[in-house]
Amino acid sequence: MGCGVQLADSNSFGPNFNYNGGGWYAVDRSPTYIAIYFWERGSTSVPSQVEYPVDKVDTSTWGTPAAYFPNTNCDFPSHFGPMNFIINLAFCGDWAGSVYSSSGCPSNCVDFVNKNPSAFSNAYFNFNALNIYQ
Structure with missing residues (x-):
């Protein structure tokens, strides 16, 4: 079972995404939440850690995620294993x-x-x- 998410940014998929030259997606998965981020190509809000990859990232500086799933009524470790x-x-x-x-x-x-x-x-x-x- 899961939850669907529809990003508010119409440039996050399809022809608009292609026309704008793509963008960046990032997923931050922790034991207490899953956060999904999206930035359009050319956006001035893309964190430098994303645009110019580094060895470690600090997602707390990335602003509000496009989707956020807190671990409120779900035992994450029993539902989420290694990712593919x-x-x-x-x-x-x-x-x-x-x-x-x-x-x-x-x-x-x-x-x-x-x-x-x-x-x-x-x-x-x-x-x-x-x-x-x-």
Whole structure:
């Protein structure tokens, strides 16, 4: 079971995220809370520890997180074990799959992707960094 979060920043995903050149996401997981942060590319509020990675970070200087889950009625250690990072590059995932039919594109998302590989010859994904701190 979990809680969904919808960030107030419309530049945190999709076409706006791409148009702005991406951004930074950070998750701070402790025994007493989980905090999720997002900063747009070019934002003046990006902490220097995020923009220019260091050996140790101090998330207390990062401002208000975009999502915050305190350990109030949940025993975190019994519900959260070691984390795995999965980078899902599905063309027809939850978001794209749900808006495809109203996009004016032909067929359905999965059929279009499977039958038109040349349409994606210029598609790319760019990760500047993936930093993990303990």
